Every structure is written in C-alpha cells, then in structure tokens.
Amino acid sequence: MSSPITAAAAGQFMLGGSMSINRLGFGAMRLTGPGVWGEPPDVSVAVRLLRRAVHLGVNLIDTADAYGPEVSERLLARALYPYPADLVIATKGGLVRPAPGAWNHDGRPAHLRAACEASLQRLRLACIDLYQLHAPDPAVPIEESIGELVRLREEGKIRHIGVSNVTLEELRRCERLTPIASVQNRFNVADRNAEPILAYCVARSIAFLPWAPLSSGRAGALARIAQRRGLAKAQAAIAWLLQHAPVVLPIPGTSSLTHLEENIAAASVVLDAEELRMIG
Numbered sequence: 105m106s107s108p109i110t111a112a113a114a115g116q117f118m119l120g121g122s123m124s125i126n127r128l129g130f131g132a133m134r135l136t137g138p139g140v141w142g143e144p145p146d147v148s149v150a151v152r153l154l155r156r157a158v159h160l161g162v163n164l165i166d167t168a169d170a171y172g173p174e175v176s177e178r179l180l181a182r183a184l185y186p187y188p189a190d191l192v193i194a195t196k197g198g199l200v201r202p203a204p205g206a207w208n209h210d211g212r213p214a215h216l217r218a219a220c221e222a223s224l225q226r227l228r229l230a231c232i233d234l235y236q237l238h239a240p241d242p243a244v245p246i247e248e249s250i251g252e253l254v255r256l257r258e259e260g261k262i263r264h265i266g267v268s269n270v271t272l273e274e275l276r277r278c279e280r281l282t283p284i285a286s287v288q289n290r291f292n293v294a295d296r297n298a299e300p301i302l303a304y305c306v307a308r309s310i311a312f313l314p315w316a317p318l319s320s321g322r323a324g325a326l327a328r329i330a331q332r333r334g335l336a337k338a339q340a341a342i343a344w345l346l347q348h349a350p351v352v353l354p355i356p357g358t359s360s361l362t363h364l365e366e367n368i369a370a371a372s373v374v375l376d377a378e379e380l381r382m383i384g
Contacts (some may be wrong), residue, residue, distance in 0.1 A: 111162030114346055114371035117353060119164075120264040120285035120312055123233065125192050127346060128371045129164030130157045130364075135179055138171045140206040140301030143175055144359065147182075149166050153361055154183035160368045164289070166313060166355045168196035168238055169223050170207065177234065179227040187229050194234035194286070194313075196268060198249065200242065211241025213252035220256050234286060236266035240274055250278050257282075266311075272301050279308075286311040286353075291327065292319040293341055293383060305351050317345055317354045324383040335373065338363070341365070342370035344383055 114128035135150045137143055143149045157165070157245060158166055167176045177195060180209055197219030200208045210216075235253060242245045256262045260326065266286035278284050289298040291314035298314075305312040318338045326337045333340070345354045356367045374376065375383075 108160060108365070109372045111163070111367045111368055111371050112161045114218060117311060117351065118309075118347075119192065119234065120263060120283070122310070123192055123264070124190075125164045126161055126371075128162070128342070128351050129166060129239060129353055129355040130154075130162045131311070131355040132165055132167040132176045132180060133171045134357040134359050136175045139204050140171055140249050141201070143171065144179075144358055147179070149361075151183040152358065153359065154180065156361060157364060157368070158184060158188060160365070161371075163188070163190045164192045164194065164353065164355065166194045168199070168236075169219050169226075170196070170199040170201050171203040174222075177223055181226060181228045192233045193227060193229070193367065194236060195227065195232060196236040196238040196266075196288075197223065198238035205309055209239060209243070211239075211240040211244040211246070211249035213248055216249060216252045217256065220253075220261060224261060231260055232262050234264045234266050235262040236268050236286065236288060237270075240267075246270075246274050246277055247281060247294070250281050254282050260293065266313075267332040268315075270301070272304060275301060275304065277364065285311055286313055288313040288315055290301060290314070290316050291345075291352075292317050293344055294319050300349075302349055302352070310351060311315070311353050312349065312351045313353050313355050315340065315355070316346060317356050325384070329375065329379050330381060333373075335370075336366050339366055339370035340375070340383075343373035343375050346371070347361050347380070349376055 111126040264285035268288035
C-alpha cells in the first residue's frame with residue numbers, strides 16, 4: 105500500500121524568516137458548532153480530525169479566540185497537547201462574540217492583552233508562534249492595536265505578529281511599527297479583490313493566508329478540471345492557490361475526515377497551463 109500524500113508535498117515557507125512550515129495548513133474555525141458557535145456536534149470526531157491532520161503533515165493550524173468563542177482553541181489543546189516540536193499554532197484576537205452571529209470589533213490594547221493571555225492559557229502555551237489582529241477596529245487606530253502586540257512580543261508571549269482583514273494602507277501602517285509575518289484576507293478563485301495586497305506580500309516575503317479558500321464562483325472551470333483529472337473541486341481550488349503565488353499558504357477547514365484527506369492530497373496536484381487558463 106502506498107503512503108498517503110502529506111502536506112509537505114505543497115512545499116515549504118519560512119514564516120517570519122525563521123520558522124519553516126508546510127504551505128498547506130488547516131483552519132480550525134469549522135470545528136465548532138453551527139454558526140461558529142458552541143461545541144461541535146461530536147467532540148471526539150473533532151479530536152480525531154486534528155490528530156489526523158498533524159499525522160498527514162500539517163504543521164500550521166490557524167484558529168482564533170472568537171471561534172466558538174474559545175471552543176476551537178480548547179479543542180486544539182485537548183487533541184494535540186503536548187504539541188509536536190514543528191507545529192505552528194496561529195491564533196487571533198480583536199473580535200468578540202457576545203451572541204451567535206455577532207462579530208464585534210475590539211482592538212483596544214487592554215482587550216488584546218487580555219485576549220492574548222487567555223489564548224495562551226487555553227492553548228497551554230508559554231508563547232504563541234503567530235498572533236494576528238483579527239480585524240482592525242474602526243474606533244481604535246491600528247497603531248495602538250499593533251503597538252500592544254509589539255509589547256506582548258517583547259515580553260515573550262508572541263513570536264510573530266500577523267494581521268487579518270486589512271487594506272494595503274493599513275498593512276503599510278503596521279509595517280512602520282514592526283515586521284508583519286502574515287496577512288490573512290479573503291481570497292479564492294472567485295474573489296481576488298486582495299490581489300494588490302498579495303502582490304505586496306510576494307515582494308516582502310510575507311505569508312498570505314487566504315480565508316474562504318474554497319469558494320468557487322468559477323465553478324464551471326473547476327468542475328471541468330476536476331472531472332478530467334479525477335479530482336474534487338476543492339482540490340482544484342487548493343492547487344490553484346498553491347500555484348498562484350509562492351507566499352500563499354491555504355488553510356482549508358473542514359469537520360469531515362474524508363474532506364480533510366482530500367484537501368491534503370491536493371498538495372501534490374499541479375495544474376497545467378491550459379487548466380490555469382481555464383480558471384483565468
């Protein structure tokens with residue numbers, strides 16, 4: 105029996121210039137209950153899925169304190185602690201969930217400090233490898249939010265700082281204060297509005313983690329490619345992202361073991377020139 109394809113087949117990226125990770129990661133948002141609220145329907149399935157992801161070479165897992173809220177981070181610790189030496193856990197702070205369906209901004213320094221320290225406890229970590237501002241708070245200058253993350257890094261509680269849901273101008277403002285290791289914005293075959301930000305990340309060797317990576321508005325092209333190659337449409341979408349730019353680190357999430365294995369198998373898929381033209 106042949107060995108399964110692992111995330112290492114996607115190639116590697118140096119996060120923050122110092123941490124080597126496989127370019128195909130896992131997003132842990134969908135391990136929570138419906139609407140990203142509460143516990144998953146079956147905690148044991150979520151635990152098995154996380155362990156299987158690591159077994160298949162995933163060494164970048166992205167989560168946030170808002171997922172659940174708190175549920176996703178606790179599941180990671182339950183499933184994987186003590187963590188493999190090469191596992192990079194990325195989490196976020198700056199959005200709060202007072203009720204299902206509510207995603208409220210809170211980028212105040214005091215909140216971000218409390219959120220980071222709570223994430224450290226839930227994840228059972230002394231230092232978070234990648235801590236991301238989940239979204240800029242319109243009521244708080246982004247310099248104040250990032251400034252607090254810099255202080256947390258100086259205290260040894262954060263290794264690298266990332267940002268999410270930012271404009272290019274906001275990213276540049278952040279970089280005036282500190283190196284930014286990653287950007288996480290919406291990006292997929294159908295939605296490429298973040299292309300200028302991605303180009304900036306390529307030029308600066310900043311990791312780009314596309315959220316909603318499997319959305320497929322150009323489903324016709326993906327479906328045709330999938331059919332002729334014997335792939336799932338999600339695999340074609342992941343392959344396109346991996347080939348689109350060398351800094352792209354897809355983090356597809358799922359609560360299905362079958363879909364997890366399909367997604368990771370996409371690490372070895374290479375689209376040819378005609379297929380790339382079909383997607384456009």
